Amino acid sequence: MIRTHNCGAIRPEDIGKRVKIAGWVRFSRDHGGVKFIDLADSYGITQVVLDPEAMPPGADIGALSKEIDSLSRESVIAVNGVVRERVPGTEDPRNPTGMVEVLIEDLTVLSRSKPIPFEIAEQKKSFLPNEDLRLKFRYLDLRRAEMIANLRLRHRLVSAARQFFDSEGFMEVETPILTRSTPEGARDFIVPSRTMPGKFYALPQSPQLYKQMLMIGGVDKYYQIARCFRDEDSRADRQPEFTQIDLEMSFVEEKDVQDVVERLLAHIWKSLYGSTVEIPFPRVRYKDAIEKFGTDAPDIRFGLEITEVTEIVADSSYEIFNKIIRKGGIVLGINVRSSLVSSSSSETTQIGRKEVDRLIDWAKQEGIGGLTWMRVTAEGLSSNIVKYFPAEIRQKLIRKMDADIGDLLLFVAGQRTQARRYAGSLRTKLARDLGLLDGKSHQFAWVVDCPLFVRDPLTGNLEPFHHPFVMPVDGYIEESSNVDELKGLSYDIVLDGCEIGSGSIRIHDPVLQKKIFRLLGMSDDEIERKFGFFLEALSYGAPPHGGIALGLDRLVSILVGSETIREVIAFPKNKRFQSPLDDSPAPIEESKLAELELLSLSSMGEEVKKEVQH
Numbered sequence: 001m002i003r004t005h006n007c008g009a010i011r012p013e014d015i016g017k018r019v020k021i022a023g024w025v026r027f028s029r030d031h032g033g034v035k036f037i038d039l040a041d042s043y044g045i046t047q048v049v050l051d052p053e054a055m056p057p058g059a060d061i062g063a064l065s066k067e068i069d070s071l072s073r074e075s076v077i078a079v080n081g082v083v084r085e086r087v088p089g090t091e092d093p094r095n096p097t098g099m100v101e102v103l104i105e106d107l108t109v110l111s112r113s114k115p116i117p118f119e120i121a122e123q124k125k126s127f128l129p130n131e132d133l134r135l136k137f138r139y140l141d142l143r144r145a146e147m148i149a150n151l152r153l154r155h156r157l158v159s160a161a162r163q164f165f166d167s168e169g170f171m172e173v174e175t176p177i178l179t180r181s182t183p184e185g186a187r188d189f190i191v192p193s194r195t196m197p198g199k200f201y202a203l204p205q206s207p208q209l210y211k212q213m214l215m216i217g218g219v220d221k222y223y224q225i226a227r228c229f230r231d232e233d234s235r236a237d238r239q240p241e242f243t244q245i246d247l248e249m250s251f252v253e254e255k256d257v258q259d260v261v262e263r264l265l266a267h268i269w270k271s272l273y274g275s276t277v278e279i280p281f282p283r284v285r286y287k288d289a290i291e292k293f294g295t296d297a298p299d300i301r302f303g304l305e306i307t308e309v310t311e312i313v314a315d316s317s318y319e320i321f322n323k324i325i326r327k328g329g330i331v332l333g334i335n336v337r338s339s340l341v342s343s344s345s346s347e348t349t350q351i352g353r354k355e356v357d358r359l360i361d362w363a364k365q366e367g368i369g370g371l372t373w374m375r376v377t378a379e380g381l382s383s384n385i386v387k388y389f390p391a392e393i394r395q396k397l398i399r400k401m402d403a404d405i406g407d408l409l410l411f412v413a414g415q416r417t418q419a420r421r422y423a424g425s426l427r428t429k430l431a432r433d434l435g436l437l438d439g440k441s442h443q444f445a446w447v448v449d450c451p452l453f454v455r456d457p458l459t460g461n462l463e464p465f466h467h468p469f470v471m472p473v474d475g476y477i478e479e480s481s482n483v484d485e486l487k488g489l490s491y492d493i494v495l496d497g498c499e500i501g502s503g504s505i506r507i508h509d510p511v512l513q514k515k516i517f518r519l520l521g522m523s524d525d526e527i528e529r530k531f532g533f534f535l536e537a538l539s540y541g542a543p544p545h546g547g548i549a550l551g552l553d554r555l556v557s558i559l560v561g562s563e564t565i566r567e568v569i570a571f572p573k574n575k576r577f578q579s580p581l582d583d584s585p586a587p588i589e590e591s592k593l594a595e596l597e598l599l600s601l602s603s604m605g606e607e608v609k610k611e612v613q614h
């Protein structure tokens with residue numbers, strides 16, 4: 001037996017017991033011949049000690065001492081010894097094993113470590129090396145307590161989810177990784193077929209079509225912890241492969257799917273934190289999310305709602321606004337109520353002139369055009385621009401923004417979508433600055449009533465808002481319908497202002513499905529080529545069905561409070577979607593390219609030609 005206890009297990013009750021423990025030499029020190037080692041594993045740290053005075057008679061203290069001196073940090077050892085109480089005054093009450101230590105009687109070196117490239121014991125973020133180095137030596141990075149805790153929480157979340165699904169009669173079914181394209185708005189990763197040269201598989205952007213075909217297959221309630229692949233540009237906090245908690249149900253309406261998701265999350269909460277989550281989650285209409293919160297993923301834990309004031313200020317002589325409005329732009333205001341400022345964790349009761357100037361500087365850096373402000377005083381609105389706003393307009397502004405004495409009114413202006421985005425980020429910036437989120441618990445919300453289509457801003461082409469399989473609200477589309485106004489039976493789920501999932505009721509009628517493909521600009525030929533198999537499947541009695549997918553990586557990263565999803569994935573790619581660990585993506589030999597017929601023989605060197613022909 002290599003160990004009787006792990007490094008986090010020994011307690012004062014074990015004093016006097018003979019134990020074997022094994023782990024990594026995280027740290028060692030020598031106090032005048034008494035040698036201490038912090039022996040670590042993913043369960044904890046136990047202090048082991050060589051104390052010459054406490055050794056049994058006849059022990060070869062010199063040899064043992066030499067062995068300990070030879071140990072590099074992160075070498076793996078096994079120790080045989082007796083548990084004893086620590087010397088009074090040297091206990092570490094923060095560590096569960098901190099009242100005891102193991103007196104070394106015998107030590108075996110199981111493997112030695114090269115000098116480590118970065119500190120593992122140190123927990124402070126500022127001590128971490130750059131991320132690429134952490135990723136290159138990810139197996140060392142994973143030894144850090146924080147990383148192990150992240151992986152453990154992720155595991156516990158997934159296992160709670162599995163428990164829930166099982167108890168609700170869901171069946172876990174795996175769907176293929178080598179597939180035909182499943183569009184989710186990104187590019188496919190492509191895998192060439194060697195046995196059928198010139199043909200390719202696509203990696204699934206999601207199991208969407210397969211889970212729908214499972215419903216046609218009568219599976220009724222499906223889930224999968226599913227890996228998805230999307231060949232996107234490396235922007236924001238994305239990964240080319242990521243994991244979804246994917247589910248699909250037959251004979252359901254939106255409410256049924258939402259209800260399952262709410263209970264799933266409540267169950268996860270209960271098992272992770274022992275606390276309850278209030279269900280049902282609040283619903284925000286997509287239009288309101290955009291208009292009041294400036295984003296389709298609103299954080300509804302604080303007010304600071306956005307008010308459009310374009311019509312009111314259009315009559316002013318303030319040229320900056322007027323110019324934007326003439327070009328079809330809009331002006332949006334946020335009322336930073338004085339009550340918010342005084343109840344926040346900041347010490348002041350008013351956002352002073354200096355803070356306003358700082359906000360303006362921030363806005364400039366963010367590329368937010370023309371942040372302006374007005375303050376409500378007993379005499380009415382005051383600021384360096386109020387002179388451009390006649391008394392009547394000022395009154396209207398005060399009324400529209402429900403402003404009171406002491407309130408600060410902030411305005412941004414720009415083209416419609418852009419201005420809303422500006423106002424949205426101003427809103428979250430203010431919440432952060434004013435500490436409005438301090439001590440707030442997590443908040444889920446549904447975003448409902450989403451459009452069925454959007455237009456590509458450059459080409460004006462119709463594109464699916466989610467994906468092309470979403471059922472239109474009415475269950476049909478008439479020839480006379482204005483497609484820009486159509487809504488889909490879809491729903492997004494948002495946690496603390498981050499989208500963590502999206503789902504919908506699906507089209508189960510092949511005729512309607514084909515109509516949607518046509519509206520999206522596909523020719524019948526293209527439809528047949530890409531989705532013929534799926535339309536065929538829909539034409540053998542498809543049940544009404546719907547589902548959702550939750551982004552597991554994002555959900556876990558919000559729960560552990562990490563800045564990126566890379567912190568909750570064991571082996572992620574870096575920001576450029578490379579893996580410093582195994583150096584992928586990597587070139588492959590010409591001979592392999594040739595085997596796949598991705599390289600013509602004529603362009604190959606003689607050597608390679610021989611190898612291929614061989």
Ligand code: ASP
Nearest residue numbers: 206208502503547548549
């Ligand atoms: N397949 C969708 C996605 O990956 C989710 C769903 O509609 O269930 O976003």
